[in-house]
Amino acid sequence: MSNAIKETLFQFPNQVGFYKGKVRDVYIFDQELVVVASDRISAFDVVLPRPIPYKGQVLNQIAAKFLKATSDIVPNWVTTIPDPNVTIGRRCEPFKVEMVIRGYMAGHAAREYAAGKRILCGVELPENMRENDRFPEPIITPTTKAGEGHDEDISKEEILAQGIVSPADYSVLEQYTRALFQRGQEMAEEMGLILVDTKYEFGKFGDQILLIDEIHTPDSSRYFYAEGYEENQQKGLPQKQLSKEFVRQWLIANGFQGKDGQNVPEMTDNLVESISDRYIELYEKITGEKFLKANTEEIEARIEAAISTYLSQKN
Template sequence: MKTALVKTDFHFPGQKSVYHGKVRDVYSVGDDLLVMVATDRISAFDVILPEGIPFKGQMLNQIAAKFLDATTDICPNWKLATPDPMVTVGVRCEGFPVEMIVRGYLCGSAWRAYKSGVREICGVKLPEGMRENQRFPEPIITPTTKAEIGEHDQDISKEEILARGLATPEEYALLEKYTLALFKRGSEIAEKRGLILVDTKYEFGKHNGEIYLMDEIHTPDSSRYFYLEGYEDRFAKGEPQKQLSKEFVREWLMDNGFQGKAGQTVPEMTPEIVEGISNRYIELYEHITGETFVKEDTDNLAQRIEKNVTEYLNKR
């Protein structure tokens, strides 16, 4: 099995601080740059799982870079360069403390809530009589707060966001506009690749007073995809959809008695389980990009990243 990068401790030129997230490690350089390293860590139910997934960071970073480049006409984003397959360098933004989750279909946590009788999510009323994996008449936005490590994101409504001053009415209107436009673009690209973009999340921040798209977009960590072929037939029969997303990891955890609750233990992640997850990520990469995934050498990951990023920063 190939090496996975699960921990970083870099010292880049001009580095001021580092933040270790669930999956990404973000290094602040100078006054206006961020170096975001997509590690091979994997999280589910807001818990970082004990084993890394080889090539996951490379895949996430490369998918996000492609989609950031493909949406610059919709809104500005933070990306400046990808000096390494696992790294994006971009401008520092002051992030909004919410994640903009957009759903085109009723599934995942929304379906679990709906099945239990919930008919309103984040202030959005849901119609009666819906079935699992059914398409909404129009995509809905169901924001969450951004939680610290070890805490769960909390659903929040537009009204609560405005009441708590997390965004002004003008800012929130633009966040909604960008979210729906990005989801439409992502859905169109996915359809060309034989996929359905089911739901995803976006993060935004402000740079020089302007709203920018930040972080990753349309990756399997932030999105759920169904296969387009056979969707209608499976839905009509009430069968599970064939999907490419991290949901299969959550389902495996739930099948083995883990949902991130106190006292629960993460099931053993055997080499076979780890390799299976890695292969699923590669499958999604190749479907969504239409390109063959090229595995980079994993023998000296940390040294390679430090060298590539340092060379980029020194040339600026």
């Protein structure tokens, strides 16, 4: 089995901080962030015990493709990508909300709907919807951005009332979110896919709002195959998905949903390898490009060297 990055612990000249996210290691500089996409995998806001080979490369390269493809809609934080697992960009002050947008009754929304809820994040949901039905128009269901633990649903009204985002900035975030989702759906359609739901994160660099983090990856988004969608809905059958929902379903089937007292089931070599294969499949289906595996023999040394070269050329 190929090597995988569980974590990195580099030290670079002029580095002023370090942040370890669920799946990313972030090296902080005065005006820049160096973000290493590790091979960690999370579900239900819990980092699972084993990393997945090539997962970080998959996410980093999908995000790079879609950030470039949407830069005419909203400027983004990226300045360079010196390694398949690394993105370097401007250090923004992030908004403390994630802009979740949903085109279909799926995932968390479907679970809440099945539990009887008809208002999600302040948005009234239509009656008589079935799981995976399309909404009349996409809905924005924000969450708080938790430093640790679970992100929480929140409404636009609560965000504004609590002063988390100003009314003027929130209006821009909504406009960007809808425009990005429309572009993402158009690009997915070209690949025979449906972009079901996704999330976007934004930050400020000076007075400018930038798109940050990743977009339209299988970690941040849910895709259905377009072929067979209507037939499956008519027959009440599950949709064929391209997302990490298969990981969540494996956890649920083995008694884990991130709740207190629950333990993560054992991740066997075969399971880890199958998840890796699925991520590579996701990459190729979403981008329409062949996935070229980076050399993982000395993966940490490779990454450290790429970052060090970039930093030395800057100074």
